[in-house]
Amino acid sequence: MDMMNKNAANGARLLDELQKVDFCLVETNLYLDAYPSCAEALAFYRTLKEKRQQLAKQYEATVGPLTATASENAVSWDWIKTPWPWELVANMG
């Protein structure tokens, strides 16, 4: 596997993990809107959030910025360099 393919495979894996943890965050968020004092849900949300922050950092280093403000390259506007989410290639890695 050459370097570019390896990066793409890592990117696809990180996207998959990010989508999974973000799904859990959305689910827990909606649950907490209805049950705001549930200690178990609050603790679960906090754990997920930490995992999410680490994953997002790894994803942005491997693939590119998730948000415009995460575009940190001083000489090039990386925000528009990676495929948009509706493109097949953005979902295949």
Add this chain to the structure above:
Amino acid sequence: MWIYEKKLQYPVRIKNPNARLAHIIVSQLGGPDGELGASMRYLNQRYAMPYRDVAGMLTDVGTEELAHLEIVAAILHQLTANLSEEEIAKSPFAAYFTDHTTGVYPAGADGTPFNARAFAVKGDVITDLSEDLAAEQKARTTYENLIRLSDDPDVTEPLRYLRAREIVHFQRFGDALTRTQERLDSRNFYAFNPVYDKIQPRE
């Protein structure tokens, strides 16, 4: 305000173009029970909500519906990429193609452009939450109809995900309605508008 995140909530990986499926799936973008109506329903209902937790639920579900709008748009975009003119000409998608080429435009399966009548805002917490419960069930039924009509597992997979989300949203709006009814006057045996007679103070 909103901040855009550059990823889909659920992956869409459609390898084969399919004009027939694009023709019907567009309904979940701009049809009577589609995601555009869903997001606008919840996000616009928020302002008249007397309870902050219910306004929070509407904000968060409404925001998730925007992510679902993007998933349906991605399905349409990928279904219509690399379609041959022959395929388009012989499919019912030809009518849509005439007006929009393969651009993504919110319309129903019958071609009717998106209409704000697809959703309602009544400014009454009981009325609006009851509307939302019905809306989630209508969207679930529509996804089930699309799954019945789909012959491509790549398309069925995200449709099944979106169907499941309708079920979860129904549960959460049910929680919101229960919590609202618990706050009504104990002598109010019937669930009706708590803001009509007097404005309830914020908690």
